[in-house]
Amino acid sequence: xxxxxxxxxxxxxxxxxxxxxxxxxxxxxxxxxxxxxxxxxxxxxxxxxxxxxxxxxxxxxxxxxxxxxxxxxxxxxxxxxxxxxxxxxxxxxxxxxxxxxxxxxxxxxxxxxxxxxxxxxxxxxxxxxxxxxxxxxxxxxxxxxxxxxxxxxxxxxxxxxxxxxxxxxxxxxxxxxxxxxxxxxxxxxxxxxxx
Amino acid sequence: xxxxxxxxxxxxxxxxxxxxxxxxxxxxxxxxxxxxxxxxxxxxxxxxxxxxxxxxxxxxxxxxxxxxxxxxxxxxxxxxxxxxxxxxxxxxxxxxxxxxxxxxxxxxxxxxxxxxxxxxxxxxxxxxxxxxxxxxxxxxxxxxxxxxxxxxxxxxxxxxxxxxxxxxxxxxxxxxxxxxxxxxxxxxxxxxxxxxxxxxxxxxxxxxxxxxxxxxxxxxxxxxxxxxxxxxxxxxxxxxxxxxxxxxxxxxxxxxxxxxxxxxxxxxxxxxxxxxxxxxxxxxxxxxxxxxxxxxxxxxxxxxxxxxxxxxxxxxxxxxxxxxxxxxxxxxxxxxxxxxxxxxxxxxxxxxxxxxxxxxxxxxxxxxxxxxxxxxxxxxxxxxxxxxxxxxxxxxxxxxxxxxxxxxxxxxxxxxxxxxxxxxxxxxxxxxxxxxxxxxxxxxxxxxxxxxxxxxxxxxxxxxxxxxxxxxxxxxxxxxxxxxxxxxxx
Numbered sequence: 001x002x003x004x005x006x007x008x009x010x011x012x013x014x015x016x017x018x019x020x021x022x023x024x025x026x027x028x029x030x031x032x033x034x035x036x037x038x039x040x041x042x043x044x045x046x047x048x049x050x051x052x053x054x055x056x057x058x059x060x061x062x063x064x065x066x067x068x069x070x071x072x073x074x075x076x077x078x079x080x081x082x083x084x085x086x087x088x089x090x091x092x093x094x095x096x097x098x099x100x101x102x103x104x105x106x107x108x109x110x111x112x113x114x115x116x117x118x119x120x121x122x123x124x125x126x127x128x129x130x131x132x133x134x135x136x137x138x139x140x141x142x143x144x145x146x147x148x149x150x151x152x153x154x155x156x157x158x159x160x161x162x163x164x165x166x167x168x169x170x171x172x173x174x175x176x177x178x179x180x181x182x183x184x185x186x187x188x189x190x191x192x193x194x195x
Numbered sequence: 196x197x198x199x200x201x202x203x204x205x206x207x208x209x210x211x212x213x214x215x216x217x218x219x220x221x222x223x224x225x226x227x228x229x230x231x232x233x234x235x236x237x238x239x240x241x242x243x244x245x246x247x248x249x250x251x252x253x254x255x256x257x258x259x260x261x262x263x264x265x266x267x268x269x270x271x272x273x274x275x276x277x278x279x280x281x282x283x284x285x286x287x288x289x290x291x292x293x294x295x296x297x298x299x300x301x302x303x304x305x306x307x308x309x310x311x312x313x314x315x316x317x318x319x320x321x322x323x324x325x326x327x328x329x330x331x332x333x334x335x336x337x338x339x340x341x342x343x344x345x346x347x348x349x350x351x352x353x354x355x356x357x358x359x360x361x362x363x364x365x366x367x368x369x370x371x372x373x374x375x376x377x378x379x380x381x382x383x384x385x386x387x388x389x390x391x392x393x394x395x396x397x398x399x400x401x402x403x404x405x406x407x408x409x410x411x412x413x414x415x416x417x418x419x420x421x422x423x424x425x426x427x428x429x430x431x432x433x434x435x436x437x438x439x440x441x442x443x444x445x446x447x448x449x450x451x452x453x454x455x456x457x458x459x460x461x462x463x464x465x466x467x468x469x470x471x472x473x474x475x476x477x478x479x480x481x482x483x484x485x486x487x488x489x490x491x492x493x494x495x496x497x498x499x500x501x502x503x504x505x506x507x508x509x510x511x512x513x514x515x516x517x518x519x520x521x522x523x524x525x526x527x528x529x530x531x532x533x534x535x536x537x538x539x540x541x542x543x544x545x546x547x548x549x550x551x552x553x554x555x556x557x558x559x560x561x562x563x564x565x566x567x568x569x570x571x572x573x574x575x576x577x578x579x580x581x582x583x584x585x586x587x588x589x590x591x592x593x594x595x596x597x598x599x600x601x602x603x604x605x606x607x608x609x610x611x612x613x614x615x616x617x618x619x620x621x622x623x624x625x626x627x628x629x630x631x632x633x634x635x636x637x638x639x640x641x642x643x644x645x646x647x648x649x650x651x652x653x654x655x656x657x658x659x660x661x662x663x664x665x666x667x668x669x670x671x672x673x674x675x676x677x678x679x680x681x682x683x684x685x
Contacts, residue, residue, distance in 0.1 A: 043435065043465045048474065100539045101461040101514035150408045151465060151476035 010181075013129055017179035020122050021172045027115045028168030034108045035161045041105050042154045053159035055082050059166035064173075072174040073127050074135065079167050080120040081137060086160045087113040093153050116164070119171070126178070198226075198261040198271040205252050206285045206384075207311040208374055213275070214247040215261060227262040253277060280379040284308075287320070287368045290348060292390040294364075299355045299406065301392065303366055307349050309342035316342040317373040324353060325365040325389065328445045333364075342372070358405035361420035362394035362444040395422045396448035402427070404468050404477040410517055410565035413458050413481055420450035421468030421475060428471040435464050456481045458512045482512035484567025485519045488543070488560050491571040494580040494668060497607030501547045501577055503558065511564050514538055519564040523547050526557040554578050578612055579666035586616070586659045586674040592643065596651035596682045602643045603659055603674060609636025613664035619673070620646055622655045633664045651684035 039046045052058065057079045061067070067075075091109050094102070124134050148156060197218045205211035229240035232253040238260075239250075250257070255277055262270040290304040307318060320338040325331060338351055355364065367386045374381060395401040402423050411417055421432055425447065431438045432451045439451035451466075456479070463478035486508025493503040503523060511519045521534040523545050534545030547558070558573045586603040593600035601618070614636045621627040632644040642661075649655060658676045662669060 041460070042462045043460060045436070045467075051473070095515070097463075097515040098461050099515040099518055100537050103539070150463065150478040151404070151467075154462070154465070154478070155476075 009129060013126065014179050016122065016126050016129065017175040020119070020126070020175045021179075023115065023119050023122060024168045024172040024175065027112065027119060028165055028172075030108070030112055030115065031161055031165045031168060034105075034112055035158075035165060037105055037108060038157060038161055041102055042157070044154060044158055048155070048158065050155050050159040050162070053086070053156050053163060055086065056160060056163050057082060059163060059170045061170070064170075067174075069178050070127075070130070072178065073123055076167075076171050076174055077120060077123040077127070077135065080116050080123065083116045083160065083164050083167070084113065084120055086156075087116060087164075090153075090157050090160065093157075097150060097153075112164070197269045198263060201259065201261070201273045201275070203275055203280045205280055205282050205379075208282060208313075208377055209252055209311065210249050211252045211280055212247060212249050213259065216246060217263065217269075224263065227260075229260040229262075230257050232257045252280060278378045278380075282372070282374055282377050282379055282381045284318075284370050284372045284384040285311075286385040287370050287387050289366065289368060289387055289390045292366050292392060294359045294392045296359050299358050301353045301355065301359070301364065301366065303351045303353070303368070303390075304348055305368060305387075307340060307342060307347045307370075309344060310346045312342045312344065312372060312374070313376075314342070314344040316375075318342050319371045319373070320349070321369050321371075321383070322351065322353075323367045323386070324355075325367070326357075326444075327362050330365055330389070356416070357418040357450060358420060359392055360395040360403070360405040360422065361418070361450055362396055362448050364392045364394070365389040394445070394448065396445045400424060402475060404466055404475050406479070407477050408463075408479075409477075410480045410482065410513065411456060412566045413456065413483055413512070415456050415481070416452065416454045417456055417479065418450050418452050419466045419477065419479070420444060420448055422448045423468070423470055423475070427473075430469045430471065432469070433465075433467045458482060461514050480513055480517055480565075482517070482564070482566060483509055485511055485562040485564055485569050487569040488562055488571040491558070491560055491573045493547075493556065493558060493573060493575050493577070494582045495549060495577050496582050496584045496671075498549050498577075498581075498611070499608060501549055501556065501580075502544055503547065503560065503573070504542060504544045505560060505571065507541075507543050507562075510538070511566070513564050513566070517565050519562055521545060522561045524559045524561060525550075526559065527555070528553065549577065576666075578663070580668050581609070581612065581663035581666075582669040583607055583609070583614070583661045583663075583671040585672040586642075586661060588641075589657065589659055589674045589677040591677070591679050593645075594679060594682055596684045597649050598645055598647040599649060599655070599657070599679055599681065600643060600645040601657060601659075601677070601679075602641050604641045605661060605671070606639060608638045610638045612636045614642070614661050615664035615667070616642065616644065616659050616661040617670075618644060618646055618657055618659045620649075620655055620657055622650075622653050649681045651681050654678060654680045 057075065087109060091113060094106050094109060127134050198215045199218050201213055201215045203211045203213040225242050225244055227240060228243055228248050229238050230250050231238045257275045259273045259275060260270060285308055287305050290306060293302045303322065318340050321335055322338060323335045324333040326333045340349055367389045369384045369386045371383045395403065404419060404421050421429055423429055429449050432441055432449065434451060434453050441449045441451055443449050459479065459481040463480045465476055465478055467474055467476040488505040489508060491503060491505045493501050495501045513519065518538050521536050522531055523534060524531045525547065528550050532547050536543055555576050560571045562569045584606045586605050589601060589603045591599055592602045613633055615631065615633045618630040619627055620630055630646050634642055656676045656678050658673045660670045660673045
């Protein structure tokens, strides 16, 4: 059982959590804007149903209440690392397909990628705070996905952005959960304990 | 029964196949067949159980005697004139039928079997293209060739108006040989067996919308098809956001026909196949072939790089990996440079290195994109196209009451030419005046000049611009203004 936080660690964690919550909120707003622009620029049907995107952990999780703090952070970190790779690939494909033609969409994509990278780093900070080992990233990153057709790229992009918007909501909830003081001691519990 | 209905057909104008039957049924056993041709060669006889023999085609006629030894002996003599012999060429043999899915073309190769025919006969080929499970005829094309008494492999391409993946395509061929010397009736050969290129709709588990990620010209008529798996059901197909009437090609393939396609957005036009559970799609990029580049002009500012500029004409509407690509080829040196061009800004420029000991350049600006290509050319003597860079570091090196010597630097290698520079002199109340000075060009060097007839203790503003002295092309931009007061009169 991990010992309860020292006051300064608890303060630091609550600060990181609240900053994380704000970052997640901003990210969600930007992703929703990007999603609208993406659907319109890619000529897609906003109501199109898209299969789950390979390599993207689903935001929806069963028994969310029962997750420990560490599980929450580790799942969040895995998700945002996956999004970072997928968004980077979307940016490459965007440049390849459109070049300079749709710089606006490219900039918006790059901005969200930056936020996702920042959020992943933020999660690593939280894990470091708990002297939790940070899972190494696969040496050379996820295996390159199969070459998709342009339409499949468009649909995958839609799926990635939709899922990222969901994750931003979940992350904010997860961080709020982490920031809650433990009912017994009033001090913020160590990650392992906090459900 | 007597032998009757003797018919002879030749497939190669040399040998003919004669067939007959008997006036009554019953067993006819072995037959003695004899023939002589009109040039009185000795009669040739042989026995056969068949009712068909292969004998030479006569120059004008042959006499044939058929004696059958069945239940009753019967002998019949026939005289066959060349005009009674039909000429039906051998059924052509397709050597290969090769699909190119990327361009939706079929390449057909066949042998013209010319070695058996005299030199120079005209041959006419009919090629039939069929499609779908029901083998509906799509087109029939006539192809002409001349026989050369050798077996030539003929090749023919057909561009389909529909991606070859959409459904199976079949090709058949037959021929007619215009043997002018042959007096008998002439007819088309039989159709060859159909060669087939299977569509994706015949391959288990295959699916997709075709053509995949293609580029077409504005105004094209394009057929898109959706091939789906056996257990899938297609509900509709849309082009952009508009549903189109579907044409069924087979149980697993439906198509739509888009006429006069208009330019697509930057990310292309989506063609979506909506299925009972899910969707599939492709993207088509509809744009323009590049215009011929207008106002191609080349100059150098430093005798290191030649900068060519041009007006691109109508935007192609294609971007990214499909965007229009530019290359500058110089014929005399054979050097080719590909140009990095930003499709979004209007002016186009490309740099080409000044080559040692070469004054004249014969440029071809090549422009191409997936829809087409164009080019412009320009022959230019680069020493007559000098547009120097802006003079820099204009400074005074000597100053007295009535004259000032100044110096400036020009970034460039002008050693091969003379420069003409104009120094503009102005001071508060007097008129601006231009002081012209010419000097030999230098290599990344400074230049000096003296301006005389100045008033003592007067503040002057100086600036300089330069050009080629011998063949004026363009002035450089003006240098920055330098302010200097002349010394007091002594």
